[in-house]
Amino acid sequence: MPSAGVTHSTFRSAAKLFSCRPAPSVTALPKRSATSPGEPPNSAPPEGLRTRGSSRRDRSALSCFDRSLDGFWRSFRAAIIAYPLYLMLLTMRVSIAEWERSGGLHIVTVETIAYVIAWTAFPLAILTVTRWIDRAHRFFDFMVAYNWSQVPQSALFVLVGLESESGVLAAPAAQAVEVAAAIAVLVYEWFIARVALDATASAAAFVVFVDLVLGALISHVASSLY
Numbered sequence: 001m002p003s004a005g006v007t008h009s010t011f012r013s014a015a016k017l018f019s020c021r022p023a024p025s026v027t028a029l030p031k032r033s034a035t036s037p038g039e040p041p042n043s044a045p046p047e048g049l050r051t052r053g054s055s056r057r058d059r060s061a062l063s064c065f066d067r068s069l070d071g072f073w074r075s076f077r078a079a080i081i082a083y084p085l086y087l088m089l090l091t092m093r094v095s096i097a098e099w100e101r102s103g104g105l106h107i108v109t110v111e112t113i114a115y116v117i118a119w120t121a122f123p124l125a126i127l128t129v130t131r132w133i134d135r136a137h138r139f140f141d142f143m144v145a146y147n148w149s150q151v152p153q154s155a156l157f158v159l160v161g162l163e164s165e166s167g168v169l170a171a172p173a174a175q176a177v178e179v180a181a182a183i184a185v186l187v188y189e190w191f192i193a194r195v196a197l198d199a200t201a202s203a204a205a206f207v208v209f210v211d212l213v214l215g216a217l218i219s220h221v222a223s224s225l226y
């Protein structure tokens with residue numbers, strides 16, 4: 001499992017690589033004097049400023065993303081960039097018997113439709129989730145970062161798949177690498193949800209859970225069609 005520093009560095013790298021227009025910075029709130037009338041000395045800041053991952057270092061990872069409505073729509077370009085990687089993963093996942101039985105064109109068509117559905121359904125699901133956890137105002141922050149993060153994640157899985165297919169490592173070692181990559185991606189997505197949504201650890205975990213369930217459901221339906 002990667003450390004928090006490694007995960008944060010990866011997140012910042014993805015931001016710089018895939019979204020070039022920095023978002024406006026937030027003006028810092030003026031400090032209040034502890035001796036202001038009616039305010040007790042050393043009073044604690046509001047809870048919203050104390051919790052939900054408010055580290056400036058973590059928030060700065062979002063600064064290179066365009067989190068506006070236009071930036072949200074542009075982030076779906078990641079789906080086009082990642083599509084060839086998705087096809088490469090498909091060739092590794094589908095068995096030779098399935099290719100011969102159903103035909104390449106049929107399988108690619110079904111999986112491409114499933115790919116589009118997944119990219120459409122997840123934002124709709126997360127829009128509902130963000131409203132439920134009272135983070136709807138951070139929806140664009142999360143979705144822009146999440147969409148662009150799919151490119152390095154897909155590239156990672158392609159590299160792991162190629163390593164497994166090549167037989168360079170023994171089967172147990174290859175399986176261990178695949179598990180490690182999967183865990184790293186889950187932690188990476190959890191980190192994005194925690195920071196971008198400014199959410200609690202459990203709320204971020206729930207976002208990852210929704211992604212897993214939705215992805216498994218779409219994949220199962222698509223596989224049943226060939």
